[in-house]
Amino acid sequence: MPEITLLGTGGMLPLKNRYLTSLYFEHDGKALLIDCGEGTQVAFAQHGLKLSRIEAIFITHLHADHVTGLPGLLLSLGNTGREKCLPVYCGVSAVMTIRHLLFVAGGLPYDVQIIPINEKKPQTFPFPEIDPLLCVRTLPLQHRAPCLGYQIELGKKPEFLPEQAKALNVPVQFYRTLHAGEDVWLPDGRFIRASQVTGPPREPLRITYTTDTLPIPAIAEFAGNSDLFVCEGMWGDESKKDSMNEKGHMLMQDACRLAVRAKAKRLWLTHYSPAEKSPEDYAEALGTIFPEVVISRDGEHLTLK
Numbered sequence: 001m002p003e004i005t006l007l008g009t010g011g012m013l014p015l016k017n018r019y020l021t022s023l024y025f026e027h028d029g030k031a032l033l034i035d036c037g038e039g040t041q042v043a044f045a046q047h048g049l050k051l052s053r054i055e056a057i058f059i060t061h062l063h064a065d066h067v068t069g070l071p072g073l074l075l076s077l078g079n080t081g082r083e084k085c086l087p088v089y090c091g092v093s094a095v096m097t098i099r100h101l102l103f104v105a106g107g108l109p110y111d112v113q114i115i116p117i118n119e120k121k122p123q124t125f126p127f128p129e130i131d132p133l134l135c136v137r138t139l140p141l142q143h144r145a146p147c148l149g150y151q152i153e154l155g156k157k158p159e160f161l162p163e164q165a166k167a168l169n170v171p172v173q174f175y176r177t178l179h180a181g182e183d184v185w186l187p188d189g190r191f192i193r194a195s196q197v198t199g200p201p202r203e204p205l206r207i208t209y210t211t212d213t214l215p216i217p218a219i220a221e222f223a224g225n226s227d228l229f230v231c232e233g234m235w236g237d238e239s240k241k242d243s244m245n246e247k248g249h250m251l252m253q254d255a256c257r258l259a260v261r262a263k264a265k266r267l268w269l270t271h272y273s274p275a276e277k278s279p280e281d282y283a284e285a286l287g288t289i290f291p292e293v294v295i296s297r298d299g300e301h302l303t304l305k
């Protein structure tokens with residue numbers, strides 16, 4: 001079952017009890033990491049997570065609070081004995097920054113492959129090495145620098161219906177193949193379709209991550225029906241809306257309104273301004289906009305089913 005941990009919830013700079021915004025996704029012992037600001041590897045250690053499980057890293061944009069933790073984390077990853085190539089996905093405009101950070105990291109005992117992402121149109125990247133039904137989608141956001149939103153989508157196999165299989169006298173050894181969606185020929189010459197012994201298609205799990213962006217309508221569509229929507233909320237003070245928007249950010253209230261439009265199951269706020277000392281003060285007011293809002297703290301954790 002997929003596990004999600006928010007390694008940090010800060011924006012701009014790390015604080016004593018608030019590391020920079022970064023999301024860790026793990027499924028079947030393999031992990032994806034989104035964003036890697038200063039201190040992200042320390043947050044890994046604090047939350048008892050293993051760097052060695054990382055299969056790929058995704059960067060939203062080139063601002064320091066999202067990338068400067070990369071050299072240290074990559075060096076520590078080298079100390080875990082990693083030899084396998086590590087893909088780092090980032091927008092085209094961030095490629096040079098990532099190259100420079102790799103230069104700072106010096107010689108690593110494994111290759112890093114930078115994979116440039118189109119910053120103008122959405123893309124989809126499958127991850128069959130983690131799960132045949134896993135993919136990562138991107139959405140161009142609107143920030144002071146080109147920035148990407150990410151969505152991790154994990155498809156669910158239809159449920160297997162053993163009573164249907166029994167009624168059709170399907171030998172047990174074919175159950176697994178049929179559950180995997182493959183049709184089979186039985187030894188007695190009958191052809192059984194997987195759809196005869198499985199339930200209807202199921203909605204995939206969706207985890208959407210959008211930070212450092214104006215609250216553009218495309219986010220609501222992108223995050224549609226997300227099981228978990230992780231979104232920035234720099235401030236909770238609505239009088240700061242104009243200055244937030246000028247800086248290419250949004251308020252906690254904006255994130256809640258996006259979650260309503262997206263029909264998200266739950267919203268985790270993150271990327272708080274360092275000057276926003278107690279974001280939980282807004283919990284009650286935000287709950288009136290979107291009841292399933294969580295004023296996330298570092299280490300916020302969820303297992304999705």
Ligand SMILES: [Zn+2]
Nearest residue numbers: 011012065212
């Ligand atoms: Zn930021």
Ligand SMILES: [Zn+2]
Nearest residue numbers: 061063143212
């Ligand atoms: Zn930024």
